[in-house]
Amino acid sequence: MQNAALAELGLGEEWRYEAIDVAPEExxxxxxxxxxxxxxxxxxxxxxxxxxxxxxxxxxxxxxRIGAANTLVFAAGQIQAHNTDxxxxxxxxxxxxxGARALVLGAGGAARAAxxxxxxxGAIVDIWNRTGARAEQIDIELTGSIQVQDSFEIELNxxxxxxxxxxxxxxxxxxxxxxxxxxxxxxxxxxxxxxLPLRRAGFDERVVVADMVYGEGPSTLLQAxxxxxxxxxxxxxxxxxxxxxxxxxWTNREPPLDVMRAAARA
Ligand code: ATR
Numbered sequence: 559m560q561n562a563a564l565a566e567l568g569l570g571e572e573w574r575y576e577a578i579d580v581a582p583e584e585x586x587x588x589x590x591x592x593x594x595x596x597x598x599x600x601x602x603x604x605x606x607x608x609x610x611x612x613x614x615x616x617x618x619x620x621x622x623r624i625g626a627a628n629t630l631v632f633a634a635g636q637i638q639a640h641n642t643d644x645x646x647x648x649x650x651x652x653x654x655x656x657g658a659r660a661l662v663l664g665a666g667g668a669a670r671a672a673x674x675x676x677x678x679x680g681a682i683v684d685i686w687n688r689t690g691a692r693a694e695q696i697d698i699e700l701t702g703s704i705q706v707q708d709s710f711e712i713e714l715n716x717x718x719x720x721x722x723x724x725x726x727x728x729x730x731x732x733x734x735x736x737x738x739x740x741x742x743x744x745x746x747x748x749x750x751x752x753x754l755p756l757r758r759a760g761f762d763e764r765v766v767v768a769d770m771v772y773g774e775g776p777s778t779l780l781q782a783x784x785x786x787x788x789x790x791x792x793x794x795x796x797x798x799x800x801x802x803x804x805x806x807x808w809t810n811r812e813p814p815l816d817v818m819r820a821a822a823r824a
Contacts, residue, residue, distance in 0.1 A: 559801055562821035566814040573809070585609055593632040599808045600630045601801075607667055614639035620678075623700065624670045629804040640807055643668065644675035646800025647738070650791050652766060655736055656680035661729065663754055664740035665692035668770050672738050674700050681736065682723040686755065688741070693725040731760045737767045739779055744771040750779040763787035770796060798822050 560575035578600075580588045585606050590613075592600060602610040607626035611617060614627060617639040621627045627639035648655070658681045662672050665687035673696060676683045687693035701724075731737065743753040751758045756779070761767065767783035772793030780790045801822075802813035 559798065559818045559821040560805060563802075563805055563814050563818050564809075566817045567809065567811050569809065569811075580606070582606065582609070586613060589613060589630075589637070593635075597632060599632060599804075601804055602628055602630060604667065611639045611641075613637060620644045620671075620674060624667075624674050625699075626667050626670065628800065629807055631807060640804070641671055642800040642803035642807070643671040643796075644678075645803045646796050646798075647672055647768065648675050648679055649799040649803070650768065650795045651736070652789050652791070654679060658682070658735040659723070659733060660684070660736040660738065661686060661726075661731070661734040662738045662740060663687070663743075663756075665689070665696050666740065668740035670696055670700065672740050672770075673697070676736075676738075677701075677723075684723050684726045684729060684734075686726050686729065688753075690725065690727055697725045729755070731756055731765075732762065735765060737765060739767075739769045739771065742771070744769065744777045744779060745773070750777070751782070754779075758782045759786075761786035761788045765789070766791065768796065769793055772797065794822055795819070 564570050564573045564575065578588065582605060607628055610630055611621055611625060611627040614630065615636040617627065618641065621639040621641040624641050624644065627641055629640040629642050631638040655676050656679055660676050660681040660683045662669050662683055662685050665685065669685065673683050673685055677700065685693040685697050741754065743750050750756060761783045763786065766789035767780060768791035769777045769779050770793045771777050776784065776792060780792055784790050798815065798818050802815055802818055805813045
C-alpha cells in the first residue's frame with residue numbers, strides 16, 4: 559500500500575517502505591539505528607506501540623494522550639511520535655461523529671485510540687469491555703484533561719437530566735449512532751453475537767458500525783449490520799486511512815487514497 563502510493567507520487571525511486579520484524583528486546587536498538595540508515599520514519603505495530611511512544615523525544619497530543627505511537631518521524635536528531643490510528647478511524651467514518659452517541663467495544667490499545675479520537679471530535683463515548691475494569695480504567699485515563707463533550711442532556715418525564723458517557727456494563731445497542739469494535743472478536747472466527755453483547759437483529763439503518771477486525775471479505779459483524787441497512791466501515795478502510803495520514807506526515811504530500819485502497823485490497 560505505501561510503496562504503491564510512493565510510486566503514484568513519483569517518489570518510488572527515492573523512497574521505499576519495508577517491513578521489519580523485530581523482537582521486543584531488540585526494538586530500541588533497531589529503532590535507534592534507523593536514522594543513520596536513511597530512514598525518515600516508521601510505522602510501528604503491536605506489540606511495540608507503547609514502547610515506541612516511550613522512546614520518542616517529542617509526541618503529538620494524540621500520541622501523548624493515547625500513550626502509544628504507530629508513526630514515528632526521525633528528524634533533527636529526534637524521534638517524534640504520532641498516532642494516526644486515531645485520525646484514521648475518524649477519516650474512515652462516513653460522517654463526522656460530532657455530537658453522536660458512540661459505543662466502543664474493547665479496552666486495548668486500539669480502543670484507547672478510538673475513544674480518544676471520538677471524544678476529541680465531540681462524540682459522547684461509552685466503553686464496554688469483557689473485563690469491565692479495563693473499560694473503567696481507560697475511561698478515567700483518557701478523560702483526563704482533554705476537552706470532551708462527554709456529557710449530554712435527556713428529557714425524562716419532563717425533567718432534563720445530565721447523562722455522562724463512560725464505561726458501561728449493560729446497554730441497548732439502539733441507543734448508539736456509532737458502534738466501533740476494537741476487540742479481537744472475529745479475528746479467529748469467533749462469533750461476535752456470542753462474544754459481544756450485541757444482537758444480530760438489533761441494528762437499524764441509522765447506525766454506523768465500524769469493525770477494526772479485517773480479513774477476507776466483510777466480518778460477521780459487518781455483514782449483519784449491512785443486512786439491516788446500517789452503515790459499515792471495515793478494518794481495511796481504517797488501515798488505509800491511518801496509512802495515508804502517516805504517508806502525509808513523512809512526505810508532506812497528499813496521499814493517493816484510491817491507489818492505497820486498491821493495493822490494500824489486492
Ligand atoms: P489491542 O491493543 O490490539 O486493542 P489487546 O490489548 O490485546 O489488543 O485487547 C484485545 C481486546 O479484545 C480486549 O478488549 C479484550 O478484552 P479483555 O480486556 O476482556 O481481554 C478483547 N477480547 C479479546 N477476545 C475477546 C472475546 N472472545 N470476547 C470479548 N472480548 C475479547
